[in-house]
Every structure is written in C-alpha cells, then in structure tokens.
Amino acid sequence: MSTDEPSLTGEPEAVDVARPVATPAATLAVTRLTVTRFRSYAQARLVLDRRPVALTGPNGAGKTNLLEAVSFLAPGRGLRRAKLSEVERLQAPGEVWETPGWAVAADVQTPMGAVEIGTGRDPAGVPGSDRRVVHIDGRPAKSQMALAQYVSCVWLTPQMDRLFVEGAAGRRRFLDRLVFGFDPEHAGRLSRFEQAMRERIRLLREGGDPSWLTVLEDQMATSGVAVAAARREVTARLAAACRRGVGPFPAPGLALSGTVDAWLADRPAVEAEDTLRRTLLEARRIDAHAGTTTVGPHRSDLAVTYLAKDMPAELGSTGEQKALLIAIVLANARLMAADGGAPPLLLLDEVPAHLDAERRTALFRRCWPPGLRRG
Numbered sequence: 001m002s003t004d005e006p007s008l009t010g011e012p013e014a015v016d017v018a019r020p021v022a023t024p025a026a027t028l029a030v031t032r033l034t035v036t037r038f039r040s041y042a043q044a045r046l047v048l049d050r051r052p053v054a055l056t057g058p059n060g061a062g063k064t065n066l067l068e069a070v071s072f073l074a075p076g077r078g079l080r081r082a083k084l085s086e087v088e089r090l091q092a093p094g095e096v097w098e099t100p101g102w103a104v105a106a107d108v109q110t111p112m113g114a115v116e117i118g119t120g121r122d123p124a125g126v127p128g129s130d131r132r133v134v135h136i137d138g139r140p141a142k143s144q145m146a147l148a149q150y151v152s153c154v155w156l157t158p159q160m161d162r163l164f165v166e167g168a169a170g171r172r173r174f175l176d177r178l179v180f181g182f183d184p185e186h187a188g189r190l191s192r193f194e195q196a197m198r199e200r201i202r203l204l205r206e207g208g209d210p211s212w213l214t215v216l217e218d219q220m221a222t223s224g225v226a227v228a229a230a231r232r233e234v235t236a237r238l239a240a241a242c243r244r245g246v247g248p249f250p251a252p253g254l255a256l257s258g259t260v261d262a263w264l265a266d267r268p269a270v271e272a273e274d275t276l277r278r279t280l281l282e283a284r285r286i287d288a289h290a291g292t293t294t295v296g297p298h299r300s301d302l303a304v305t306y307l308a309k310d311m312p313a314e315l316g317s318t319g320e321q322k323a324l325l326i327a328i329v330l331a332n333a334r335l336m337a338a339d340g341g342a343p344p345l346l347l348l349d350e351v352p353a354h355l356d357a358e359r360r361t362a363l364f365r366r367c368w369p370p371g372l373r374r375g
Contacts, residue, residue, distance in 0.1 A: 027341075030106050031108070032105075037101070054368070084131070101122065110342065120133060136150070145188045148187040153344055156326065158349065164304055172298070193296070201291065251327065254328070258297065304324060322353070
C-alpha cells in the first residue's frame, strides 16, 4: 500500500507516510481508511493504493492507533485486545458529539473484488457497552465473524516479543489468526465453541437443566473438534513451510500440544467428538467446582522450537525469539500466496526492535522490495 498525503484532524501530530514509486502485484489492500472518534483521532482519512505504507512520526503521533484501526477490519478485539469502550476518543473541550461510539470505515481490495467495510461500537448501545456492529457494502452483517470472509490480518507488536515466554492464550490467539487466513469459517466455529463453553459454566454454577447442558456439550464437541482440526492442519502445513527457511531468519519447528490435539492424532474426528462429549459429561462436577472447563481446544498450546539449536523458543534470547516469530509470519504469508490466495495484511509496530542488522534489512526488503523507492 501507499498513500496520498493523509488528511488528519484531532490531537496527534501529523503522521508521515513513505510512498514507493513502482506498483507490485497485490490481491489484498486497504485503499481508503477513515476513522472517527478513534483513540487520539477526532477524525482521520487516508487515501491509499496497493503499495506498502510506512508510518513515521514522533511518539504520540498516532501511528499505532492507525494500525489498530486497520486490525478492526478483521474479526476480534484488534491488536491491543481493548474493550470497545476503551477505543473511543475522550471528548475534548469544545467537541460536540451528536451520538456516542467510534467508527472505522475502509475500502478494501480483495481477491473477490472491492468491498466496503464499516465497523465500530454500537452508537445505540448503553454507555460503556461493548457491542460491535459491522456493515459490509452498506448492509449489516450478522456478526463480526463475517469479516473473516474478506480480510485476513496478522500483526506484530512490542507486546508480542514475549509471546513464547508468557501464557498459552496468546499463542492460541496468534495461531487462530493465522488459521483465519486459510479457513474463514474457523472464526465462527471458535466463537460458537467459546459461547457454548461460557453458557455451560454458567448453568453448572446455577445447577441448570441437564438436558440443556447436553445440548451445549454437543455444540462444544462438534465446534471444538473442528477448531482443533483446523489448527492441526494449518500447523502441519506451516511447520513444513517454516522448515524450508526464510532468508536469515531461523527455521522454527511448530507443534500443537493438548488433549484434543492428541485425540485427533490417533482417531477420526467423529470419534474425537464422541470422546469430548463423554469427557465433558463426566467432568460436570469438577468443572462446576473449578468454575472453568477443564478439557477442550481452549487448553491447547502452540509449541515452537529453534530447530538449528534443538531448543524451545522460550529459552532463546530476546532477539532469537523475535526472529522466530517473524519467520513464522513470513512463512505464513508465503504459504497463503502459494495457495493462490492473498497474503494477509501485515501490521508491524516497532518491529525492528531486538533484530540484528542482517535480519532487519532482510525484513524490510521483503516488506518493501528494492524496486520500490520512497517517494
């Protein structure tokens, strides 16, 4: 992507946009981005094309805020995982708003053609509510999961530098975002599993109807095994792509660990569903006491190793961990392109940190090929 000069209003200082001259082939690109009452911006508008974009400016200029706005074009809570009410701009003295809420609107070029996407916090919701609304080509979508049909988005932020040393939840979210690019339905299946899991725990705490618990556990079994199977397939393909290497970045090894993942390794998916149904039924008393579901794909983890050193990623240096993470992201983009699809939108926030000069240069050349000059 590249931009014309941005039109920005609001508190932040102007963000500079580096503009390349040549036009590479691209199949997924944001060509217009408008944000309203989003973070530090009262309003901002960027007109873009398919070329790469580099945002530069001082601290507090609003660069990460624009990346976060783009991340809301895909399902989820954005690259900061913020509550929707936290994203809304604080009303400055003299500002008058007719309605509450924030909005992000974009024109996106996709393999299926151009699409207009609009999303934001429901202006009709109660103050502080986190109900998100989505419109696609002017028509309301049933849920934000519809976005996965059009946009695949992957990001690297400074907070992710500790992805391999912190809890498994972050690694699952990272993997699920990669899976969305290959299987858009994964987002809906994951949402159905999580909703059924939350409702089951509520009913267990309240001593709810056992027959309704059976319905929920059936939904958890079918959607949960489908989630695990999709993760398993993408992890296997991505592991093979990573082993081929990505320039000077170390080749990572990838594997899934978890109870449901182990079941899928030695039995058909239908049998894994039956096993999960039975396990959930038997675990009702334990789960009610613990206040959590003790078995399911929400307990899986992505294990990453530094193959050349035969070492778990979490034992590597900060620079090695960052290089392994970038290698996974680049291999994912290459694999998606080889499938004939569109590589994901890649949002890089302060990504050079912890990289040595060789890897920093290699990353920039992949994101910004030598034929593209800064304008």
